Amino acid sequence: MESANNTNSSAPAAKIRVRFAPSPTGFLHIGGARTALFNWMYARAQGGTFILRIEDTDSERSKDEYLDEILRSMNWLGLNWDEFYKQSERFDIYRKYAQQLLDQGKAYQDGQAVILKMLPQQVKIFDLIRGEIQFDTETIKDQVLMKSNGTPTYSFACVIDDALMEVSHVIRGEDHISNTPKQIMIYQALGFKMPKFAHLPLIMDEQGGRMSKRAGAVAVSDYQRQGFLPQGIVNYLMLLGWSPGNNQEKVNLDAAVKKFSIKKVNKAGAAFSMDKLMWLNTQYIKELPVGKLIDLLLPFLKEKGYGDQFDRVWLEHTVKLYQPRMSTLLDFMDWADYLFEDNVKISDEDRVKHLGRDKIEGFKLLSEGLAKLSSFDHQSTEEAFRAVVTKLNIKAGDLVHPVRVALTGKTIGPGLFETMTVLGKEKTVERLKKAFE
Ligand code: GLU
16 A cells, blocks of 8 residues: 555554645646546546546636636546535635734734744655655745735645645656655645645656647647547546556556556656557447447537537447548548538549549449449449449549549448448539539
């Protein structure tokens, strides 16, 4: 057990309480989501409590729309919380502790602000991921605890809340390491019991730079809009700094919880790989029951203006054709657009390459043959197609690609006869007839 590190092993195990503490000054980004996930997994692994604490003391930069979006993204990822707090509702508590430090002479006032005196000393912490870290506080200046507008600084509110909420483990991004010695001084001044710390490795972008909001790290809600599944994102995030072992990559949340251990988190930076995320997402799309996949696709179809009333049997058939290859839900929107649009878009390049005048005769015969069919399915369309190929004494491939382009505007896709079947007789015949107009 993790706690065996710092505590007497015969003492009863302390209750595990962790928190994710986002500031609603921006959307929930990949890095924040990874921090939330690791806290969540740790709490669930240990039968502990996962606290969501909104650090909204900066009233100018905190926005309700960001808070809503953070909550939506957390819910979408399935990271449910057990307790919820907003720091903006706790100002009285921070003021009370600031006054206590003033009364004890540990802090002083400069104008309206309350400032903590820093005593030069060596501060040592045992980080569960990074091991022992020493800080020299000589270089740390006296710290503002309460700003002149009466609001607490981040570190002051954070320490008070972590202590009062009995947070046992502070698990957060490595970018907060530099705040840790200052916070330790605040713990000491207030006489609070210190939590354990675990600083998660930075997430690097694909170029090896630091993945930051400014460097264009993407919000969780953007991934949702791009058609990723929460299962894919969550699985991907858990691999950023941790591994379930055996080179295993696809591991769902329940399985991860059973295996998760903070001590196994890597201290080296974790590199973000879009390819791996895409691969995982493909796996999760593949295993969805088709009905569930359709439910996820419907909002995208509606948003695109394709409506929301579809023949369910037809849609199932169609979606199944694409499901095995989809990396994101948007793939379906790109690949199957020709089924929902009135007119098929064919690029000039494809027109020149595939729709030469030598194909006119084949298209004419094929459209006539297909128009005569009473049942329009894989077998009957294929027979009609073979008849044309035989009659003109050409290779099937000479006609397959041009027909696919004429029907779908694309050079790749599922089997041609499946494509015709889902497109339907009327549109198939019409598009073949119009191909050379
Ligand atoms: N509000 C801080 C942030 O969003 C939380 C830092 C912490 O976890 O202590 O980065």
